[in-house]
Amino acid sequence: MTILLDDRRAAQRILDHIENRTTDLGGEIWREPVANYRSEERLAMEVQQVFKRTPTPFCPSAALPQAGAYVAREAAGTPILAVRGEDGTVRAFRNACRHRGMAVANATGCAKSFVCGYHGWTYRLDGSLRHIPHEHGFPGLDKSTHGLAPLRAEESCGMVFVTQDTPALEDPALDELAHVFSPEQQLFATRERDIAANWKILLEGFIEGYHIRATHPETFYPYGFDNLNLVEPFGRNSRVTYPFQRIAKLARVAREERRVDGLLTYVYHLFPNVLITVLSRHTNVVVLEPLGIDSTRNITYTLTNRGADQEEMLREAKRDAAFVGEVGAAEDRAVVCAIQRGLGSGANEVFTFGKFEGAIAHFHRTLKAALAGRAPAA
Ligand code: FES
Ligand SMILES: [Fe+2]
Incomplete structure (x- = not known):
């Protein structure tokens, strides 16, 4: 090298x-x-x-300066949401609600949680599903398996790298x-x-x-x-x-x-x-x-x-x-x-x-x- x-x-x-x-x-x-x-x-x-x-740079670390700061955009055609958690760790998810696929965040901002704009399913910063409005309409649905779909994210050298598929x-x-x-x-x-x-x-x-x-x-x-x-x-x-x-x-x-x-x-x-x-x-x-x-x-x-x-x-x-x-x-x-x-x-x-x-x-x-x-x- x-x-x-x-x-x-x-x-x-x-x-x-x-x-x-x-x-x-x-x-x-x-x-x-x-x-x-x-x-x-x-x-x-x-x-x-x-x-x-x-592993591709998704955004500079400076775009996610505090807990809740997020960037949502497409990378290689996939809508992706990167967010800094309460623990300081940056995570990345496929930006699609686990109900019927609506994007849960747009552009950039700072959030305490992500509330889907279609029916209101609500996700924590770590991607886990916190709340389903009128949950009794979904008998047997396991919330623990309906968090936002995670992607591999690493923060190094002042950038957030996201990998969508098995790294080659x-x-x-x-x-x-x-x-x-x-x-x-x-x-x-x-x-x-x-x-x-x-x-x-x-x-x-x-x-x-x-x-x-x-x-x-x-x-x-x-x-x-x-x-x-x-x-x-x-x-x-x-x-x-x-x-x-x-x-x-x-x-x-x-x-x-x-x-x-x-x-x-x-x-x-x-x-x-x-x-x-x-x-x-x-x-x-x-x-x-x-x-x-x-x-x-x-x-x-x-x-x-x-x-x-x-x-x-x-x-x-x-x-x-x-x-x-x-x-x-x-x-x-x-x-x-x-x-x-x-x-x-x-x-x-x-x-x-x-x-x-x-x-x-x-x-x-x-x-x-x-x-x-x-x-x-x-
Ligand atoms: S699509 Fe997100 S709550 Fe229905
Ligand atoms: Fe030039």
């Missing part, structure tokens, strides 16, 4: 690239059949065999995320947006910097470099680092005193469909939820970064998030939607990912192996 570079080693590798006019290069190019973006059958396999069987592959490399979140970080925005593109096209746009100059000439490029990135696979996942030009000043700072805050952006791709983007003052957890072969819901949780003064951090984070979230993201959306519209043009039977796009090659290689039931590439 590759261990991610720490900040100082990452800074040094970037400084070396600046000096040598180089960038990280992947081992080989990857050719991905365009049919894999257009096939209903392929998407169904991705969802059933990969999404549902992989554990991923010890996720330990690499231990330092990404700290408890003082606050969730200050959650946004959902449906985008007319296959989930993999959206994902690909996050994990390569080759496009920055052409796609973002006035937003990101003036502060960044043309095609200068670190690309580090770890387990099934990868991290891509986007330095800002101002990182060059670290060349004049002693190695042990170098700090990278505000000088680069780390983007973690957590297989299969989650990204963590650590920007100067805020961090996004982005979940790409497939709605169909040509439609994806982008659910973005935005947190302040770590820092002593959370009030000031919050002000600055909101300002930055508005810029990156609106202007830059609109440029990426225009690209991915145009790619989606062109998928059926017949121009390409394969898409060719070059050596600068190594994190994408790693993703497709890993996805292919997972669909074939093989161990992930290291």
